[in-house]
Amino acid sequence: xxxxxxxxxxxxxxxxxxxxMATWVQSRNHNARGAxxxxxxxxxxxxxxxxxxxxxxxxxxxxxxxxxxxxxxGHVYQLVSERRRAWHAGGGSWxxxxxLNSASIGIELxxxxxxxxxxxxxxxxTALLADLCDRLDIPRRQVIAHADLAPARKTxxxxxxxxxxxxxxxxxxxxxxxxxxxEPAPGFxxxxxxxxxxxxxxxxxxxxxxxxxxxxxxxxxxxxxxxEDERLLNALVQQP
Ligand SMILES: [Zn+2]
Numbered sequence: 001x002x003x004x005x006x007x008x009x010x011x012x013x014x015x016x017x018x019x020x021m022a023t024w025v026q027s028r029n030h031n032a033r034g035a036x037x038x039x040x041x042x043x044x045x046x047x048x049x050x051x052x053x054x055x056x057x058x059x060x061x062x063x064x065x066x067x068x069x070x071x072x073x074g075h076v077y078q079l080v081s082e083r084r085r086a087w088h089a090g091g092g093s094w095x096x097x098x099x100l101n102s103a104s105i106g107i108e109l110x111x112x113x114x115x116x117x118x119x120x121x122x123x124x125x126t127a128l129l130a131d132l133c134d135r136l137d138i139p140r141r142q143v144i145a146h147a148d149l150a151p152a153r154k155t156x157x158x159x160x161x162x163x164x165x166x167x168x169x170x171x172x173x174x175x176x177x178x179x180x181x182x183e184p185a186p187g188f189x190x191x192x193x194x195x196x197x198x199x200x201x202x203x204x205x206x207x208x209x210x211x212x213x214x215x216x217x218x219x220x221x222x223x224x225x226x227x228e229d230e231r232l233l234n235a236l237v238q239q240p
Contacts, residue, residue: 017113021073034096035082035136037097037104038129039089040067041146042157044113048077051110063087066106068128074120076128082136092150095198100149109157116160126169133171143172144214146197151210159219173197175215175235184234190225193233 018024043051048071066088069077080086088106097103145156165176199207209221
């Protein structure tokens with residue numbers, strides 16, 4: 001009894017997450033609150049060490065971080081707890097989500113911005129994505145590029161990132177061959193489709209560029225909406 005009393009009076013008697021100002025009366029009606037999206041980045045730096053420095057200190061643009069950094073050899077570094085909000089996305093939006101840092105897990109890939117992504121690095125990424133989606137209950141198609149959420153500011157992870165291979169591993173959104181074979185219906189509006197996928201349209205040409213980086217593997221900021229873009233958009237919005 002004395003031991004119980006001593007425990008109860010101790011200054012650390014409350015459990016983490018339980019406010020000592022209130023009486024804890026547990027309800028079972030709840031679930032985990034956290035990330036619903038995963039954002040893939042390229043560091044656009046020359047080495048893992050340079051990125052580890054940037055992501056843990058202050059750089060010219062202020063403080064930045066990410067939950068994970070994956071080296072070209074596939075080594076996975078974790079810099080921020082998944083329960084915490086890392087500073088990787090900056091301003092932007094995806095669908096109705098406007099505070100991307102609060103809603104997402106950020107994964108940086110060591111890449112100078114123009115090189116191929118080595119097989120080892122992509123294998124490590126897909127293993128990490130499987131782990132995150134399972135543990136954190138994030139839908140597998142909710143894996144996007146930094147450029148997707150901030151088309152006017154960002155192009156990473158860039159045109160060389162293998163989204164098709166990622167989709168074959170089960171992550172991200174990708175059109176099926178069946179959907180690609182169908183013609184857009186009369187009156188099909190490709191811009192509405194772009195918006196429905198998640199892209200913001202305040203800068204339409206920038207949104208189209210980000211879409212092409214992701215789904216066509218090309219960096220084209222100038223060409224107007226083309227039949228190939230429309231075919232892909234039509235296929236993407238047909239899928240649930
Ligand atoms: Zn980025």
